[in-house]
Amino acid sequence: MALRFIDSFEVYDTPHIYEKWTSFINNSGDNVIHTASTTGVPAARTGTGCMGITNGGVFKTIDNQTTWIVGGAFYWPAVSNGGGVAIVQVNTLCVKWLMEPDGRIQVIPGVGGGTTTGTSGIVISDNSWNYVEAFFTLGTAGTAIVKINGTTAVSMLGVNLCSNTTADVVNFVGGGGGNPTFIDDVYVFDTNANFTVVAGTTTTTYTSTCTTFAGDSRIGTLTASADTTTIQWATSTGTVHFSLVDEQPPDDDTSYVQTTMTGTSTTGPQDLYKFTPVSGTVGVIIGAQSNIFARKTDASNRAITLITSNSQGSSTGDQKYLNFSYIDYLNQFDVNPNGGGTWTPAVLNTTSWGVQVVV
Amino acid sequence: MAQISQERVEVLRQAGNTSQQARVTSEYVEYIAAPSNTQEARVTNIYIEIMFKPKVNGAVFNPWVMG
Numbered sequence: 001m002a003l004r005f006i007d008s009f010e011v012y013d014t015p016h017i018y019e020k021w022t023s024f025i026n027n028s029g030d031n032v033i034h035t036a037s038t039t040g041v042p043a044a045r046t047g048t049g050c051m052g053i054t055n056g057g058v059f060k061t062i063d064n065q066t067t068w069i070v071g072g073a074f075y076w077p078a079v080s081n082g083g084g085v086a087i088v089q090v091n092t093l094c095v096k097w098l099m100e101p102d103g104r105i106q107v108i109p110g111v112g113g114g115t116t117t118g119t120s121g122i123v124i125s126d127n128s129w130n131y132v133e134a135f136f137t138l139g140t141a142g143t144a145i146v147k148i149n150g151t152t153a154v155s156m157l158g159v160n161l162c163s164n165t166t167a168d169v170v171n172f173v174g175g176g177g178g179n180p181t182f183i184d185d186v187y188v189f190d191t192n193a194n195f196t197v198v199a200g201t202t203t204t205t206y207t208s209t210c211t212t213f214a215g216d217s218r219i220g221t222l223t224a225s226a227d228t229t230t231i232q233w234a235t236s237t238g239t240v241h242f243s244l245v246d247e248q249p250p251d252d253d254t255s256y257v258q259t260t261m262t263g264t265s266t267t268g269p270q271d272l273y274k275f276t277p278v279s280g281t282v283g284v285i286i287g288a289q290s291n292i293f294a295r296k297t298d299a300s301n302r303a304i305t306l307i308t309s310n311s312q313g314s315s316t317g318d319q320k321y322l323n324f325s326y327i328d329y330l331n332q333f334d335v336n337p338n339g340g341g342t343w344t345p346a347v348l349n350t351t352s353w354g355v356q357v358v359v
Numbered sequence: 360m361a362q363i364s365q366e367r368v369e370v371l372r373q374a375g376n377t378s379q380q381a382r383v384t385s386e387y388v389e390y391i392a393a394p395s396n397t398q399e400a401r402v403t404n405i406y407i408e409i410m411f412k413p414k415v416n417g418a419v420f421n422p423w424v425m426g
């Protein structure tokens with residue numbers, strides 16, 4: 001895996017934040033999905049939504065990696081609000097960058113790290129969107145590189161960042177004192193270039209290119225737009241399936257598709273949908289991520305998997321054992337899982353996505 | 360719960376106090392149900408996010424060079 005997480009902030013609303021993110025701290029401030037600009041709140045950088053974060057901000061627990069690459073668009077109504085990105089091992093800070101009151105970004109080592117910090121020569125102004133990316137390799141001979149709008153602003157090589165050599169949590173830190181910082185179009189990479197795909201009983205490993213800075217990028221969304229001929233789940237109402245799973249934001253138990261388990265893990269019921277075509281402004285596609293908001297309706301195990309189907313083949317994701325509460329179950333695709341080719345608008349526009357119950 | 364209350368009553372009787380009542384306000388039984396395998400997998404929303412570089416003046420460029 002190299003592409004580990006992206007968020008466009010365009011589909012879910014504030015009550016659903018915790019279904020996609022592991023945790024957020026909201027002890028006095030914002031942490032809200034915004035879909036329109038108001039006083040002190042910017043319009044989304046791209047698309048229709050962004051997130052305002054305050055204080056501890058939002059956390060995504062992934063898994064332990066030595067190197068994390070974290071990027072996103074940041075908007076400071078006032079740079080004195082602060083905020084930034086921290087890499088954390090459980091609850092031990094490994095390294096972070098923060099916006100300082102003078103508009104410069106500072107890299108600060110974590111627990112067990114040295115006293116050397118790094119400060120950007122580039123100055124960021126209030127009320128502007130800026131794309132900030134950080135490349136952190138942890139350890140006592142670590143690396144911290146920060147780019148602002150594509151330009152290297154901080155470069156620390158072979159420095160003591162922390163005593164930990166791995167970390168599992170990416171934390172977008174909010175503004176202090178309840179004053180929000182805003183984020184949009186965020187991504188998280190690691191540097192493991194092996195991208196593994198399961199197709200039936202066959203596991204194939206492809207090579208990912210998402211192992212370094214992506215540069216200023218956008219995150220767009222595709223929603224279900226039509227049924228395919230593979231429609232085997234029950235509906236909450238009516239006979240049309242895709243329109244029950246395309247709401248923005250998700251409408252939880254108001255409309256849905258559902259099924260119990262029949263057959264085997266390879267023959268369980270499937271529901272497969274066509275999706276809206278890729279926007280004509282899309283040039284190069286770096287990767288894709290599926291989001292499935294799902295739950296089980298009673299005790300005992302139930303699991304689903306994502307299905308990706310196009311002219312190059314059909315593949316499944318890993319098994320997602322469902323919670324009783326809704327969770328946004330994610331799969332990332334650095335490349336087309338059916339054959340490993342680079343995503344193109346043409347391939348995406350002929351790809352159907354759906355779900356299969358496997359347990 | 361009722362049995363414990365009776366024991367308590369007996370202790371109090373032996374102490375010479377005979378006016379107290381045993382009182383039970385609620386009694387219920389809990390059980391562990393065997394899985395019935397009728398639980399549903401329910402999906403309320405599915406969408407795809409794509410990370411991309413927009414075209415520049417209508418042309419596609421290589422993000423790994425420009426990024």
